[in-house]
Amino acid sequence: MRGAEINTWQAVQTEVLRRIRAHIWRPGDAIPHEEALAEEFGCARATVNRALRQLAEDGLLDRRRKAGTRVTLNPSRKAKLDIPVLRVEIESKGMRYFHEIVSREVAAPPLAARARLQAKPGEEHLHLVALHMGDDAPYVYEDRWINLAAVPKARKVDFTAISANEWLVRNVPFEGGEIAFSAVVATKRDAAILRCAQGDGLMAIDRITRRAGQVVTAVRQTFKPGYQLQAQL
Amino acid sequence: MRGAEINTWQAVQTEVLRRIRAHIWRPGDAIPHEEALAEEFGCARATVNRALRQLAEDGLLDRRRKAGTRVTLNPSRKAKLDIPVLRVEIESKGMRYFHEIVSREVAAPPLAARARLQAKPGEEHLHLVALHMGDDAPYVYEDRWINLAAVPKARKVDFTAISANEWLVRNVPFEGGEIAFSAVVATKRDAAILRCAQGDGLMAIDRITRRAGQVVTAVRQTFKPGYQLQAQL
């Protein structure tokens, strides 16, 4: 598999990678500067830069002007995982996607949710509980708050026709957010909705989405038992 | 925060991003080609390329030769999470790190583990169970198999002095692997080791590390209750 590059910059990159892995250049060591490597590999400095820059982005090298480039001391493996829209994820597994609204109301969020939403007391939010199904079996259910001050249009959207997730992605430009994964134990309520046993271990994903400083939406998605989140190293 | 670029390519990137988010260029739409954008922004094509290439890597654009560049239709959020060596993670939280070996034996893995290890019957592996502590409280425990055929040196390493995790990172060049996150329910044994209640929801991480086609090590790490894995969107 390795060594199948046609590119110069990829060839340089894998050779550098090889030297790091073979401990020819060890963690903490400085490696030759771009110009020297360019000469060694018989290519332009820009090409070396392209190779090294990406390795730095991946966390394998530390680069600083004038100080040079060194092999990262505590290499932390970076896993990239992509969180697709649930419909896409379910359909990509060959299942038929369907979703239903369990409850919908406009209300002021309770104290616990208010902090996450950065909401002032009395501010109205749309509270949605929805269930996403794969082949008629519950796959994940979500408990979501949407900030109506940030997204007034959401008040009159028919979320049975399009999931909140998808509607938001399509209609609300957003800028960032946080995501956290944790393990929870199925409550009686969880079990009833997901049709699993009370006490099962469930993966939960908490997400907050921001736009212009405001929290647009905060959601907890609770997955069916046995759900695995996979990534490549 | 936005608009604080000094670079041309970053300025181009955020402007493109803005147009995507503002739905000036909508999902599925083709955007102008590099040369046109270069002219519009008054910069070189290489600069536009740099900006767009990264957006494509982030999954916001789809680019194909001759076909051009379009806004991704089903934008799946990509979260980057880094998995540091446990010692570093624990120490970075201001806790004192300590680890102990619960059990250690050389054995042929049982059938269930053999598949994951791609091991032939009778092949010897090192089986390690270790507990990582933060401030004297259990943080995570791991059940690990190390392929002695791939890493013969491991047989006589003192893993009380350095954790297997760290020793492997430092001493075995590796090429790739898989990682999976799931939620499990604490068994009696889990509870005893982690000093938690049986039935607690625990985050589990399964990892397989390869080198030259061989599986170097397969490990399951089971975290203390309440553990959260966080990432930025």
Next chain:
DNA sequence: ATGGATAATAACTATATACATATTATCCGA
């Protein structure tokens, strides 16, 4: 020694240019 100006350095950015490559569109003959 200490601090501050100055020089040296290595990565960072940008440009023009050129060629490679994948993919689409077109055209032509069977």
Next chain:
DNA sequence: TCGGATAATATGTATATAGTTATTATCCAT
């Protein structure tokens, strides 16, 4: 109409060159 050769095109890669910027090292005056 179908298939295959051919042209057109947008992105991908590589290079030489040049200027920018952050950081370190040095040197000098106090």
